[in-house]
Amino acid sequence: MERYEDYKDSGVEWIGEIPRHWSVKRLQYISEIENSGVWGEDEPFEGAFGIPIPTTAQLSPEGRWNYDGMTIRYLSEEEKDRYLCKVGDVVVVKSSGSATNIITGKCGYINETDDGKFGFSNFLLRVRTTNDFLSRLTYYLLKSNLTRQRIERMVSATTYPNLKVDEYVKSEFPIPPLHEQEQIVAYLDEKTTLIDDLIAKTERKIALLKEKRTALINQAVTKGLDPNVEMKDSGIEWIGEIPRHWVMKQLKHIIKNLDSGTSVNSEDIPVNEPHELGVLKTSCVLGDLFRPELNKRILPNEYNRVKCPVVGNAIIFSRMNTHELVGSNGFVEEDLDNLYLPDRLWITQFFENIDLCVKWLSYVTISRRFRSELSSRSTGTSPSMKNISKDDLLTMIVAFPECAEQEQIVEYLDEQTSIIDTTIATEEKRIELLKEYRQALISEVVTGKVKVASDD
Secondary structure, eight states: OOOOSOEEEOSOTTTOEEETTOEEEEHHHHEEEEOOOBOOBSSOOTTOEEEEEOOGGGBOTTSOBOOTTOEEEEEOHHHHHHHBOOTTOEEEEOBOSSSOOSSTTOEEEOOTTTTTSOBOBTTEEEEEEOSSOOHHHHHHHHHSHHHHHHHTTSEEOSSSOEEOHHHHTTOEEEEOOHHHHHHHHHHHHHHHHHHHHHHHHHHHHHHHHHHHHHHHHHHHHHHOSOTTSOEEEOSOTTTOEEETTOEEEEGGGTEEEEEEOOOOOEESSOOOSTTOOEEEOGGGGTTSSOOTTSEEEEOGGGGGGOOOEEOSSEEEEEOEEOTTTTTOEEEEOSOEEEEEOOTTEEEEEEOTTSOOOHHHHHHHHHSHHHHHHHHHTOBOSOTTOEEOOHHHHHTOEEEEOOHHHHHHHHHHHHHHHHHHHHHHHHHHHHHHHHHHHHHHHHHHHHTTSSOOSOOO
16 A cells, blocks of 8 residues: 655654654543543432433444443433533443453444434543544544554553553544545545445354354254154154154253362463363353363462362353353363363263263253253343253253264264354454454554545
8 A cells, every 4th residue: 555755753652653744642632531421310300311321341342332221320401411422422441340451442433323322431431522633533543453552551450450541541643634634534434334344244144154053953953864754742842843763851860960169269361281270161161162271270279179170071061140141051072180160060970871972962952942941941030140950950851862863963963063163263263354454454544654645
């Protein structure tokens, strides 16, 4: 791509050289910063205005807002005017509300669709551009990779990472003339829209592939592989018809016991040496797979408290999670002697005298029908956290073929899901590269490393 004819040192290390006719200014001098978000009241009062307040999770990485589930807070007219977001505002996440800073510094742009639709909370920072500077360019500057790298050094070391606002607003940015700002924004809007469309198209493809994978598993574990086999009514509504020669069994006649570990003090980093011990994270069985790398290193003084190591040819279940994720499980292929279960996970022990292909059972337990039925049995007063008991799980009924047929089903599903998983991984890598290109393009353009503005 074309470069400008002449450059100068910006005087700012992270920016480097900029076109000679550009200037550098701090964020606080090109915008009004509102650091104190709204709290409001839970209940309406006389003269109150109810406005939706989003959480940080309702802002997508692409800067779009999800209106579903926004909390309504009640404000006075004066507060409403102050805290409502308007077209051109840039809203920045200043506190992630979790022990990770992945979303700290994430920002969203308020467009015509969002204008006046919601306010911003105390977890957000509002940037309203002034002084002949385009707000849309402010948004691109704050989204650039260079800003992201600086944010990592502006997060306070607290339990929940917080953006150091005083330092953030002093961030210096390259400032082109107004007519170039307009051309840069138009260019980036066009290019990022094309990239976002490609990402959305790829995401839809991935969703269809995942749906195909789910359908394959559901069909194979409830109907078998022979399309001409004689069927019978299982007598269980959520299972439906099954091959006539299959039998119905409760899991308590297959699973001898469900063992769980214990809660131990640990560091939020995985083990990386054979002599270290780790405790699995609950997330290790999300997504129908067992991922042993999702573990936390146990503190040495806690080694004597661990129990229930990870053994192979078993299934690990999550007994406590959200309504959608409770009961998530994954197949364990081999023993992992230095990894242990926490108290929120179970691992199976099977009766020795039963003809069972454990991996077949794992396909059954990740199937949509099984997971839906198990989820419906979960209990708990909190909408964000549900539990299943051992009885909930062990009284589940499965349609049981002979071991040889179980192995045939596993061989078929391993082959078919492997093909789908490889394609999904390729498409996910494509999305990752597109997002990297998007960020690199923004950074190159807003710092003047490439020229997109005409000389007219």
